[in-house]
Amino acid sequence: MNAPSHAQYRHIETRRIAGSGGAIVEGIDLSTDLPDHVLAEIRAALLDNCVIFFRDQRLTPEQQLRFARRWGEIHxxxxxxxxxxxxxxxxxxxxxxxxxxxxxxxxxxxxxxxxPAMGTILYALEVPSAGGDTMFTNQYLAYESLSDGMKTLCSQLRTVCVGDNFKQHGGVSRAARYDREMTHMKVKQPGNVQTTSVHPLVRTHPETGRKALYIGGHVQRFDGMTDEESEPLIDFLKRHSVRPEFTCRFRWETGSVAFWDNRCTQHFAVNDYPAETRIMRRITVCGDTPF
Ligand SMILES: O=C(O)CCC(=O)C(=O)O
Ligand SMILES: [Fe+2]
Structure with a gap:
């Protein structure tokens, strides 16, 4: 299991928020130009905890971008x-x-x-008085808790992942749905950018070497199978991967930052604040080809 790390950090302190992962990192002002040795500890904390959080930050767009660029190109x-x-x-x-x-x-x-994006850095500008939490699940645990037989089966499968999944949404495009359902989120044409890809169902994290179940809402079917053939196992894996003991839940405050590793987590933004406003700024960092 993903035991809390006992890493001795010199420049940061971490505090786990759940057994499965997620840690608050203390002692960091993300608006500053962080030295390499501090960044190395933040990287270790991210790899140990799958998602890390910072409180009481004040970031201009330039400062958030400068921090994000330390991890790679912007996606x-x-x-x-x-x-x-x-x-x-x-x-x-x-x-x-x-x-x-x-x-x-x-x-x-x-x-x-x-x-796909290696990581996402989300900064809270305005949050509801209650609600609007984000949940995360640890995909290492989701993989490791499968039976040996299921692990073997999954390691042979590849998923077809679709960015504008008409089929899952009653034939309605992302642009039409967002137009109808969201006032402030604007969808553009992707141009000639590839938005359907095939990925291994079990991926190896390029930095930790650990295997993780790579499943999420964009998965439509298994490569080489029909939707109907794929559905039962995809449904099972989606349900399995979000078992409560694999998850953590973050309560936002103005100035909070979450940084999650998309190579070993899923997340879910809880929609439970109908009468209030929530404003966040998000940057995603480029990742590698999953293997
Ligand atoms: O607003 C959130 O908590 C997360 C939204 C989301 O899915 C993302 O930023 O990738
Ligand atoms: Fe997301």
Whole structure:
């Protein structure tokens, strides 16, 4: 299991929020230009905990971008329109006039890309008085808790992941749905960017070497099988991977930052604040080809 790390950090302190993962990192001001040795400890904390959180930050778009660029190139969302002055930053806004929220189902970010985002850095500008939490699940645990027979079967399968999954949404496109359901989230045409990709169902984390179940809302079917043939096992794996003991739940405050590793987690933005406003700024960092 994913035992809490006993790593001795010198520049940060970490505090687990759940048995499965998720840790608050203390002692860091993300608005500053962090030295390499501090960044190395933040990386270790991310790898140990799958998702890390920082409280009481004050970040300009430039400062959030500078922190994000320390991890790699910025992954531009092929469908979502970024901020006018900062196209690399996506503002996630939900106000009382919106019924739906962005990210309100279990998924891992941009899984439909050939090289999905390695990580996502989400900064809270305004949060509801209660609600609007984000849940995370540990996909290492989801894999490790399968039977040997199921592990073997899963390791032979590849998934077809679709960015604009008409089939799952009654034949309605992402643009039409978002237009109808969200006032502030604007969808653009992806141009010639690839938005359907095939990935291994079990992936090896390139930094930890551990195996994780790679499943989420963008998975439509198994490669080489029909939707109907794929559905029972996909349904089981989706349900299995979000068992309560694999999850943690983060309560946002203004100034909180979450940084999650999309290579070993799924997340779910809880939509339970109908009368309030939530405003976040999100940056995704490019990742590798899953193997
Ligand atoms: O708003 C959130 O808590 C998360 C939304 C989401 O899915 C994302 O930023 O990737
Ligand atoms: Fe997401």
């Amino acid at each position: 531009l969302h092929p469908f979502m329109q970024g901020m006018a002055d900062y196209p690399e930053i996506l503002e996630i806004i939900k106000t009382p006039e919106d019924k739906k929220n962005f990210g309100g189902s279990w998924h891992t970010d941009q899984m439909f890309s050939p090289q």
